Each structure stands twice: as C-alpha cells, then as structure tokens.
Amino acid sequence: MSSTPTTLESTPSPRGAHAGRGAGDAVAGKMSGNGTSPGPGPSFLRVLNSEFIKFRTLLSTLILLGSTVLVVVGFGALSAWGTGQFSEAASTDPQAAAAFASQGGDLAVGVPTSGIAFAQLILGSLGVLLMSSEFTTGMARSTFAAVPRRTPAFAAKLLVVMVTAFVLTAISVLLAGLVSLPILDNYGLKLDLASSQSVKLLLVNSLYVAAVAAIGMSLGALIRNSAGGIMSLVGLFFVAPIAFQLIPGDFFVEARKYLPGNTVEPLTAVQHVPDTLEFWPAALVLGAWVVFPLLLAAFLLKKRDV
Amino acid sequence: MIEARGLTKVYGDKTAVAGVNFTVEAGRVTGFLGPNGAGKSTTMRMIMGLDRPTSGTVTVNGAPFARHAAPLRGVGALLDAKAVHTSRSAYNHLLAMAATHSIAKKRVHEVIEMTGLADVAKKKVKGFSLGMGQRLGIAAALLGDPQTIILDEPVNGLDPEGVLWVRNLVKYLASEGRTVFLSSHLMSEMAVTADHLIVIGRGRIIADAPIQEIITGKGQSRTRVRSDQPDQLMHLLAGTGVSVELQENELLEVTGLDPRRIARIALESHVLIYELTPLQASLEEAYMELTKDEVEYHSLITTGADAPVQSGGN
Numbered sequence: 157m158s159s160t161p162t163t164l165e166s167t168p169s170p171r172g173a174h175a176g177r178g179a180g181d182a183v184a185g186k187m188s189g190n191g192t193s194p195g196p197g198p199s200f201l202r203v204l205n206s207e208f209i210k211f212r213t214l215l216s217t218l219i220l221l222g223s224t225v226l227v228v229v230g231f232g233a234l235s236a237w238g239t240g241q242f243s244e245a246a247s248t249d250p251q252a253a254a255a256f257a258s259q260g261g262d263l264a265v266g267v268p269t270s271g272i273a274f275a276q277l278i279l280g281s282l283g284v285l286l287m288s289s290e291f292t293t294g295m296a297r298s299t300f301a302a303v304p305r306r307t308p309a310f311a312a313k314l315l316v317v318m319v320t321a322f323v324l325t326a327i328s329v330l331l332a333g334l335v336s337l338p339i340l341d342n343y344g345l346k347l348d349l350a351s352s353q354s355v356k357l358l359l360v361n362s363l364y365v366a367a368v369a370a371i372g373m374s375l376g377a378l379i380r381n382s383a384g385g386i387m388s389l390v391g392l393f394f395v396a397p398i399a400f401q402l403i404p405g406d407f408f409v410e411a412r413k414y415l416p417g418n419t420v421e422p423l424t425a426v427q428h429v430p431d432t433l434e435f436w437p438a439a440l441v442l443g444a445w446v447v448f449p450l451l452l453a454a455f456l457l458k459k460r461d462v
Numbered sequence: 463m464i465e466a467r468g469l470t471k472v473y474g475d476k477t478a479v480a481g482v483n484f485t486v487e488a489g490r491v492t493g494f495l496g497p498n499g500a501g502k503s504t505t506m507r508m509i510m511g512l513d514r515p516t517s518g519t520v521t522v523n524g525a526p527f528a529r530h531a532a533p534l535r536g537v538g539a540l541l542d543a544k545a546v547h548t549s550r551s552a553y554n555h556l557l558a559m560a561a562t563h564s565i566a567k568k569r570v571h572e573v574i575e576m577t578g579l580a581d582v583a584k585k586k587v588k589g590f591s592l593g594m595g596q597r598l599g600i601a602a603a604l605l606g607d608p609q610t611i612i613l614d615e616p617v618n619g620l621d622p623e624g625v626l627w628v629r630n631l632v633k634y635l636a637s638e639g640r641t642v643f644l645s646s647h648l649m650s651e652m653a654v655t656a657d658h659l660i661v662i663g664r665g666r667i668i669a670d671a672p673i674q675e676i677i678t679g680k681g682q683s684r685t686r687v688r689s690d691q692p693d694q695l696m697h698l699l700a701g702t703g704v705s706v707e708l709q710e711n712e713l714l715e716v717t718g719l720d721p722r723r724i725a726r727i728a729l730e731s732h733v734l735i736y737e738l739t740p741l742q743a744s745l746e747e748a749y750m751e752l753t754k755d756e757v758e759y760h761s762l763i764t765t766g767a768d769a770p771v772q773s774g775g776n
Binding site for chain 2 (some may be wrong): 168187194195196197199202203205206207209210213214215232289293294295296297300301303304305419459461462
C-alpha cells in the first residue's frame, strides 16, 4: 500500500473546503493548490453565455419558439374573424347584442392575446424540457462538472428561458395584433394597439407566460423526466381548474382562485371578475407559484446526486 | 493529485463505496481497476462533485472539486460517453462547455482536431458511434487543458487504433506531470497503460500499488515442470512455502521455487526433467486472485477450479 495516512474522521459537510487539508499537508508542498486557477472560471455572465449557446443550438427549441409565434398569430387572426362575425350578428340578433353589450362593448382589445393559452402550454413545456433533458440525456453531468456549484447554471438557464418566453410572447401578441387590424377593420371594429389596455394585456400576458415557463423549469428540475414534467404542468394549468370547478363545495370554489392559471384574468381585467382574486393578491399568488417551486428546485438541485 | 479519505457512498441499503482511502499522484497513469459494480464510477462521480459522499471527503489538488475557482481548467473528466444532449452538434456542445470558462474557440477546434472529430464535429451527436462518443467525451475532458484528467472506461467502444491513441495520450499527459486517473475493467489494457494500480472490489480498495508489484506480488512465480518421475520429484520439492501440483500425468506446476532451484534439486537426485518453463503471472491472474471474493455478479457458469492457466505475461 502506498502512502495512505490514517483515516480522517468523515466530514460529510458540503462546504468541507478544510476537510481534505489535514491529509493533504504531507504532500501539499509540491502542488500549487487549487486556489491558483490557471484562467477564468465560471462567472455568472459566462454561464449565462453557455446556457444561451445551449438554448440556441437545439433545433427542437427553435421549432417550439417558431410554433408559438404561429399559434398566437393564427389564433389572433381567427379570433379577429370570430369577433367580427359576432359583432355583425349583434346588429341583427338582439341576443347577441345583449352579450356584446355585457362585454363592455370592446371585444377587439382581447383579440391579440387570444392564443395565450397555447403560448403558455408550449413555452411552459419548453421550460420543462430544457431542464428535464439535461437529466434524461446525461448533459447535466457535463453542465455540473463545468459549474459544480450548480445554482448559477440553473439561474442562467432560468433567465434565458424567462426572457425568451417574455420577449417571444410580446412579439407574437404584437404580430397577432397587426394581423388582426385589417380583419377587424373589415367588420368596422376598432383596435388601438397603443391603448393602455392593449399595452397592459401585452405586458401582463408576456410576464404570465414567462412565469409559466419558470414553473415548467422547476417541474423539469424536480421531476427530471420530460413526460412527467409536462403532464404535471398540464395538470396544474388545464386539468386542475376544470376539476376544481366540477367538485362541489365552497373550498374548491375558493381554492380555484389560487391556481396559477386563474391569476391572469384578475391581472388584466378592466373591472373585477367574480370568483377571482383582486389585482395585487393575484400578482402575489402568481409570484408565489413562481418563487417557491424555484427555491425548492434550486435547493434540491444542489443537494441531489446528478 | 486526488485524495480520497474515508470516502463512502450508500444508496439505500446498498453500500457502493465503503470508506475508501487512496491517493492518485501526479506524473503517472493510475489505473482504477475493478469488476462491474465495484464502485469505480461512483467514486469518480464523487470526485467530480456529481454524487455527494455519504461520508468522507475527496479532494483534487487540496480542495473539493466544487470549491475550485475554475473547475474545467483544473480537472477534466470523461464520466459517461453520453453526458451530452444528443440533438446538439459536437462542436456546439464543446462551445457551450468552453463558454463557461471563457475558453477560446481556438481551443475548441484544437481538441476537435486532437480527438479526430473534425469530420463529424458539425453533426448531431445522436448519430455518433460509441467510439466517436468516447472521443467527444475525451475532447470535453481536455478542453480546459486541466492538470488532472479523470477517464471512466475511456477505451470502451473504441477501435484498436482508438485504443492505442488513448493509451499514448494518457501516457503523454502523465509524462507532462499531470494527474491521470483511468478506470477500466480491461486488465490487458491496464497492464500496458497504467503505472500504478488501485484495485477496487465491492466498494473496498483491495490493492494500491505499482502495477509490477501487483503482478509479481500476488501471482507468485510459478514454474511448469515435466518429468518421468513426477511422484518422486513432488516429494523432493515439497517444503514450506512451496506448493506442487500434479496437473497431468508427467506435468507439475511448482509455486514458491525458482527454476534454477528446481533444476538443482532434480539434478542432485538424478531425476530427469524434460521441461522447465517459468510462468509469469499475468495481471489478469493477479486480478482474479485479488477480486475472487469481491465480484458483485458471479457468472452462473463458472469454470471452477480447473480454470485454464495462462502461460507467459502479457
């Protein structure tokens, strides 16, 4: 046996920078030691750059981004056409006219964001996939060997995903608005894309989709499985609201308000919608849905084996 | 230099690595040899901070890997050929890795050239053969020009030319004063590549010595002797520390005596011997001897006691 000093007490501490030192002293002299790094290490900006390279070099990601634009613009156009038909009907059909009036008369303003549910589904799934694929492909071993503190890589990826989701949703909604304008004009409906309600709808929905993408990332990091992560996301945003509505009882009526998917309505409504939260509580609830899963995901990401 | 002290990893009720102590020194190729499931990969993942030790510590150049200021520049590792998103090209994978440490694009091209991936670098990793995947893993390990290189089963899936390339590469890296830690279950490869050997079985270190010492130490020198009078010769050779085994009608295998001594005894008693062949233990034998109690998965069909004896070291 070669030089094996007597066993040290085991120190399971993750911050055990000191732990190996005692044993190393005997031979430490000839090594330069780890402190003298021969070049730059993983600063946050470098990790961010790396995560952006990873993001833009996957064809599947680019396809999902492209389909988000197509779906949002497509639904905008469809919705413009539908709204036009509806308003036309309202001029002859008193029933439709009543429904039209109950909406405050301004149906056109919601047209550009009519495809948001799908943007949320696609970009939320993208959030799941970008994280879960790290584990399913084994890429995580490369990622965390380069960034062994792990959380900077997670934060960098989160930033890339959220900023992309926000910007892409905003652009898609804007494009949907521009495409809708001539269609609505055909029916004599006005849509002012620069009105405060239009801008609010664009910003809040873009932020909301970014939030959903972040929740997706947390799910991807926690579940580490693409199918499981996406199913959980769909469960939370699409199944739970319906299930909560079907189950009788005041508890579920109340609880339904706190589902993340039901926070966007009070955040964009001109006036309070029944059975939803007020603006600030809704903002806080959505924020909590983003922050707490992220904190848990980051904590477990640091703790669990890769 | 890599130092493990009391390093332990327990998964549920299964102990993968049981309090191992070892030191991997710079300037030589250290082989990490053990049967499947012995704990080699787990140990390497713990060195790289990917698996958290249940207890104990492992440091690289005096500090746990996770505390290194520039991890990729200090330690390069091939832990798994499939530590890559297979829908990305090899070049983009390396580029993303390099970006974390501001490693120049020039270096990315350099490691691609060095590992012979130039023709396929722009292709998706999905279509790579196992051997090309290994080359990409080695390219990634070399990216930061690290002082310490850890390679888990690097010759897996490589063609003979690739095997030779890895052998020369690790020897060259060690000759530059780097720490090279190489795992394998291929003893023949270890015998020609490693200078020092750490043998692990069932999560415990069962040998930690220069390779020559392991071969000569455990597998004692044996001699094959053919004689007309095997019974008489057996009687003459018997003594403490000597074992003689009648293998065939006139064939003996003698352990614990050198050929000159055997010849002299035979000469003095006028026993004719017509073959005297020194048998050098191979690393394989030494290894089998070391790990016979330690293998995790015994084959159902064992050759039993009459395992073929290999002649000549390789």
